[in-house]
Amino acid sequence: MKTYHIITIGCQMNKSDSERLASILEKNGYRKTDNKYKADLITVNTCGVRQMAEDRIYGLIPEIKRKNKKAKIILTGCLVNRKDVRRRLEKYVDIWMMITEMTNDKFPMTNQCQISNVKYQNDYLKIVPKYESKFSAYVPIGNGCDNFCSYCVVPYARGREVYRLAKDIVDEAKNLVNRGYKEIILIAQNVNSYKSGKIDFADLLKQLDNIKGDFWLRFITSHPKDMSDKLIKTIAGSKNICRHIHLPVQAGDDKVLNKMNRQYARIDYIKLVKKVRQDLNDQFPIFNDQKNTKLKIQNLWKQPVAITTDIIVGFPGETKKQFDNSAKLMKEVKFDLAYIVRYSPRPGTAAFKMADNVTKLEKKRREEKLMEILRKTALDNNKKYIGKIVKVLVEGKDKRGKLFGSTETAKVVKISNAPCNDKLIGEFADVKIIKVMDFGLEWEIA
Numbered sequence: 001m002k003t004y005h006i007i008t009i010g011c012q013m014n015k016s017d018s019e020r021l022a023s024i025l026e027k028n029g030y031r032k033t034d035n036k037y038k039a040d041l042i043t044v045n046t047c048g049v050r051q052m053a054e055d056r057i058y059g060l061i062p063e064i065k066r067k068n069k070k071a072k073i074i075l076t077g078c079l080v081n082r083k084d085v086r087r088r089l090e091k092y093v094d095i096w097m098m099i100t101e102m103t104n105d106k107f108p109m110t111n112q113c114q115i116s117n118v119k120y121q122n123d124y125l126k127i128v129p130k131y132e133s134k135f136s137a138y139v140p141i142g143n144g145c146d147n148f149c150s151y152c153v154v155p156y157a158r159g160r161e162v163y164r165l166a167k168d169i170v171d172e173a174k175n176l177v178n179r180g181y182k183e184i185i186l187i188a189q190n191v192n193s194y195k196s197g198k199i200d201f202a203d204l205l206k207q208l209d210n211i212k213g214d215f216w217l218r219f220i221t222s223h224p225k226d227m228s229d230k231l232i233k234t235i236a237g238s239k240n241i242c243r244h245i246h247l248p249v250q251a252g253d254d255k256v257l258n259k260m261n262r263q264y265a266r267i268d269y270i271k272l273v274k275k276v277r278q279d280l281n282d283q284f285p286i287f288n289d290q291k292n293t294k295l296k297i298q299n300l301w302k303q304p305v306a307i308t309t310d311i312i313v314g315f316p317g318e319t320k321k322q323f324d325n326s327a328k329l330m331k332e333v334k335f336d337l338a339y340i341v342r343y344s345p346r347p348g349t350a351a352f353k354m355a356d357n358v359t360k361l362e363k364k365r366r367e368e369k370l371m372e373i374l375r376k377t378a379l380d381n382n383k384k385y386i387g388k389i390v391k392v393l394v395e396g397k398d399k400r401g402k403l404f405g406s407t408e409t410a411k412v413v414k415i416s417n418a419p420c421n422d423k424l425i426g427e428f429a430d431v432k433i434i435k436v437m438d439f440g441l442e443w444e445i446a
């Protein structure tokens, strides 16, 4: 039997694509191996969002080919259509394949192939994936992006937005919940612009929230310009949707936001965060009464909504003053977590033509400054958890054999002094928070 190995770099969408690819390969008689130097077929699912992610494949692919000469290498993901990448790797890569074009001629399959008709985005999203986890699943609701933020390769790499039928998404989620999955993570480049006939993202969430069972529903990523009042209301009134909103701000200065083509101003973002916090924490008294009663019975604490973000430092032409506006915004919003990245020019994007004139050293300095602010706001937010009992999804064991998991607000928690029981992995547990750090909490079984 032939074997395959998939290397996935980058975002959740890539991870989910790899799960679909694994399912196709297994249907065609391939067996998974963890050893990339022994596999017959190796797929590298690439990421082109940052230079660092791109650089990984330039070392990795020649090394695999050197140590495993018989292997066929497929390159897929965001970098597949970049001419310079093709030139650089042409002698190592056997097949260049968009994930949405898994056709017979692209695959070196020997036996009967099931995938000959998978050539359109919606068809590819219909492939039933081979889920990596037994309790948490990514469910893509669409693919592609129409927004063209000036620094981003996604609209070029993945094409325009295409969304799945609501019924297909609900069926997939129902199936997962019935199989005992505890966490459904909806993914798309911009979930907020989801459309399926008359059904928008808020309607879709409502349908999913109505599925019977004990599970959490999460979604990523939300574009601030498309986050509607209806959506916030839907989250506030839901049973299963996690109180965690990932809301990429990218910059805190209007001129930079404009150059990034983000289509909102700093003030719009701040108002939106206030609204999310207000509506999800305090409003809807009727619902909150019910929820609080439920929580009281379970002795659980109602966690305030967590807001996390992505932010870029050193965008072309970003002055010290403009950067200070990002720093001020971070202090004002008090994020629970932020993915702070140093700008790197991406070929093919609008920003690639702008002068990348903030020095590497200055980008590093700016990143560190924001990190310092984040550590403080995250710690302040986490301090509210001390002594509280919260529900946690236990996700696994760390290197020292200690259990860890996440709260619905996406805070990583690790066990301190409770007995380590493997049976808890993949289950919800009520835990008492006994210690907090800037990027994590420590708990014991309640």
Ligand code: SF4
Binding pocket: 145, 146, 147, 148, 149, 152, 153, 154, 155, 189, 190, 223
């Ligand atoms: S919204 Fe902007 S940053 Fe996000 S995928 Fe689309 S173009 Fe890229």
